[in-house]
Amino acid sequence: MKPAAAEARNSLAWQAQSLLLAYPDDQLADRLTLALKVAATQPKPIAQPLVRFAEHAARTPLQELAADYVATFDHRKRCCLFLTYYAHGDTRKRGTALLGLKQTYAQAGWQITDDELPDHLAVVLEFAATEPALGSRLLTDHRAGLELLRLALRDANSPWVHVLDSVSATLPTLAGDERTAVLRLAAQGPPEEQVGIDPYAPPMPAPGPAPVSAPVFLPDPVVGGPR
Template sequence: MIGRRRATSALTDAECAVAWQAASLLLGYPDEELLGRRPLLRRAVAGLPPAVAAPLTRFLDHLDATPPPDLAADYVATFDHRKRCCLYLTYYAYGDTRKRGMALLRFKHAYTAAGLILDDGELPDHLAVVLEFAATGDADAGRRLLSEHRAGLELLRLALTDAGSPWSAVLDAVSATLPPLTGRHHEAVARLAAEGPPEEEVGLAPFGGDPSLSGLRPDTSGARR
């Protein structure tokens, strides 16, 4: 039912959708298109509960106060040059191993089942893509994918926080839309932090590798909606 509050979150389904869509956009490369959406994002975020609105607003303030070239350079330094700040969720649990390929298929199948297809050259586990799917595709399936990779999300949030990255605020907001961490999750985070992802270099074809965002689009080839 639209508007109901979940026992695992202080947000309604509609509020989660707004929060996920905003976070998806804010995790994108800070180009002119994203910066032009700041007024719209501020209006959307203002109606959310404080646990989500406050960190997203804090990040929007950072966008306002930072010159675009500095934002772009910081984005590349953070997400392209730091493995601990990887935006691809399956990387944390599987690294570049054969098992990761199967995990990626789970994301792709979830999108297909919702009648959506991913643009060529994009990996389906990019956090911004998963958040967009949860917001606009299938909320329950999107929430499950995020929850299944809760340990990786938390490790990413902690890495951004430790680095003093402004993007940590966006991860704080995403975490606030999900159930609290359990003891099992804390153990998984500690294990990932100590051991790192598995190492076994393999190709990920046919999933591509371009981290461009907002790649979900309706499947017009007859896929089920």
């Protein structure tokens, strides 16, 4: 596949994945419909996990799914949606990493709101959907954290593991050194130094997704052709 075609395909996938990682609310049915339309345009390794999650979400009462989301991402450290946490924990280095992400967004002419942290996976995927070359680099840079999150969701038997399976399928096959990084993070966990991460937020009580509790909304994807 030519690079331009691959970027267009991945843009749609990343947009759908971002929507599915948002908090389940009364917009969920529309998001599931869009995700299924996107899945129809994707290769099997990307599409099948999207379909599996959409089918689970469609047959689960909304209140139950929302409670599961909070229990998974707000109350489990190992299922943190903030990507820089896996490499840096709540240390000073994390503040630097957050600033770097925000600068990358700004250089691309892309702004996030004050109540969002730039390393939330749904935000990174949203950015990747609009800036696929830069977004692919960011996702690859945080590959160890992504894979660790995917393992944690699998261990928890969480339906959101399907979304992470789909994300992983859009990225290059893991190389040996990346596998080592994943194993090291799994064994050691992130650093434990607790400091503030201003100017983005006060000291965080827990690494769950509380600062981005509202869903990340995206425009409808243009299915069937390049963006």
